[in-house]
Structure formats: C-alpha cells, structure tokens
Amino acid sequence: MEAIIFELIRRSNPNVNNAFQSISNIAAFIIDTFCTPAMSLADNFKIPVYYFFTSGAFCLAQSLYIPTFHRTTTQSFKDMNTLIHSPELPPITSLEMIAPLLDRNTTDYWAFLETCVQFPKSAEIIVNTFDSLEPKAIKAITDGVCVPHLPTPPIYCVGPLVAAGGNGSHECLNWLDMQPSGSVVYLCFGSLGVFSSDQLKEIAKGQETSEHWFLWVVRSPPLNRKEDRFLPPPEPDLDVLLLEGFLDRTKDRGLVVKKWAIQVAVLNHKAVGGFVTHCGWNSVLEAVSAGVPMAAWPLYAEQRFNKVVLTDEMKLALPMDESDGGMVTAMEVEKRVRQLMEGGEGQDVRKVAAARKEEAAMALSDGGSSRVALSKLVATW
C-alpha cells in the first residue's frame, strides 16, 4: 500500500516541476512524508523543503534514527525477535516498529528508509504535536541524538491541529444526549481499520459482558480478493457480523453505528468517558484535545509504536493486548473496558487526559507554545 502511494506521488513530479517553473519566489515547499519523491525537484530549483510530519514527535524521533539502524544491522525487524533501543526513546519489541519498515525485502521498506534519510536534509520539520505532550522526544530530536552524524533541522511543534467538527449533526449525538455523563465508551478504529468477523464477535461479547454503555463504529471485514483491496468495503450487515441477539440485548445501553461517526463531536460530548482507538495520530490528538482517556488497539502503519508511547510514556492509554493468535479476546475487551471506565487504572489515565486537555488548549492560545512556534516559522519566510 505505502509503496503504491509513493509511486503515485513520484509520477506527479512533472506537474510539480511545471508549478515550480511557473510560480516565482517560492519561499517554502511544504510536503508530507509521502511526498518525499518531490524533494529532489525542489533541490533543483533551490527551494527549501519543509516537512509537515503528521504523526507525533516520538514517531519522528524513531524515524530519524532508522538510517542508523539500517547501517548497523542486517536483519529485518520482523525477524529480530528482540527489544529495540533507540537513544532516549522507549524500548519497543521489534514487531512494534513502524509497519512498512518491518521487512527489508519490500518496496515499502526502501521507500520509507529513503524518506527517513531525507528528513534531516529538509530545511525544517513541522510536527503535529505540542511541547508538553512529548517533551522527551522533542528534546531528543533538538539535542541531535536521533541523527548521530548529521545536523538535525529545527522542528516546530504547532499542534494539536484537529478538524473543527464540534457542530455537525449525526444520529449518535442525539443518542449520546440521553446517556449519563462520562458513562459511554466509544469504539472506533479510523477510516481504514477493519476486523475479521470473528474479531467483531469477540468485541461484541466483551462489550456485552463489561456491562458498560458504548458507542461502536462497525465496518465490514476486509474483502478477501487481493484485487479488491482498494474498493470501499460493503455496507456492514450487523445482524450477520455481530453475535445473534446482541443488538437487542444491548439496546438500552449501546449504539452501533455503521462505518463512520462524527468523531470530534463524539469525543467532546460529555457522555463519552473512554475511547478504544486504533492509535492513528489524528484520533490520538482528537482524544487529547477532548481530554478522553484511551485503550490502545493498534492495527497498521505506526500504530503499534504509538501504543507503546501512549501507554508507557504518556500514560494516556491502557493497553488492549492481543493473545497469541493475534486476536484480542472477549475477556481482554471486557477487562480493559472495565478498567478504562472504572476506578484504579482508569482513574489514573483520566487524570492525565484532563491535564493534557488543558495544556493542549493552552498551547494553541495567544502566547502558547504552538502559536509561538507557528509565528516563528512564518517569520522565517
């Protein structure tokens, strides 16, 4: 998947070239990770490149260290079966590495490695995070420890940038209005996250036995045929996908929504007290901005890495752990939902989430760290 995105962008280079020729006085070319193939064009025109890094500072720090790993090891991360220690970063198991980097024998790996090599060659890196969310990672990057043999470009933390979406309407908001404050656990796994039908049934069972209120966004399992993988999944048939009678038995305390919910509004609704998330960075920032504690259930991309950061470093999430077959059992779902929504561990992550919410608002307010960083960045242009 990642290799295809890089290739698509690379094939757009002639258009970028035309744009560079027709626009004079370009002060800055801002690209995201996947636009790395356009970097050499900007070099030709001597236009400074600014990366906008759409995941967090811990992930950026890990990415900056990847070329060093590449030089000093020969095995694929997927085969290492060991703990990975990067300077100043939390140790991760080798399987928790950013997913496209797991296997050296894939084009995804080489495309991502190239991006990690290019990061330090950019003028500056803009990161969607804020100073007090990831101080340790930000310090590691600015101290230069992630790129041992080259200077590290300055980074600007201008986040949390999240979609303004507090005012739309959706059936689930009316339902939330009727639920007690802080009572609902919200389960949603991003715009690409999908589960097998067996896994969906385990979630249903765990959610049912947890006895907690819930709002659950369900998408259809992935299509089996490889050539269908870019098609949108079909409308989920809840009666087939979930346990028999589940919807009926939980109708007084649960709502299942198909495919999509108005997430920012949901997370900011007072009825919502916890978020079971795939750990995509936008979802994480939306939860942080709303002060909602999380249970971390990563699926793809850099999400396994984010889980470690969220649970071990930030203390904003409880882990949702897979058993040996890669499945999260109903028992685990029940246990973590209870922990998240009740006292003890739940209390701890709730406190941290409330504090980060205040800090996120502060960072974006006049004189706040992200506002100041953005002003400085604009001043350099």
Ligand SMILES: *[C@@H]1O[C@H](CO)[C@@H](O)[C@H](O)[C@H]1NC(C)=O
């Ligand atoms: C690449 O694939 C070959 C053939 O399957 C295998 O022998 C080799 O160990 C792999 N290399 C890495 C670095 O994973």
Ligand SMILES: *[C@@H]1O[C@H](CO)[C@@H](O)[C@H](O)[C@H]1NC(C)=O
């Ligand atoms: C929500 O608010 C934004 C900004 O105030 C506005 O641009 C948008 O049209 C509003 N959307 C709806 C659905 O009301």
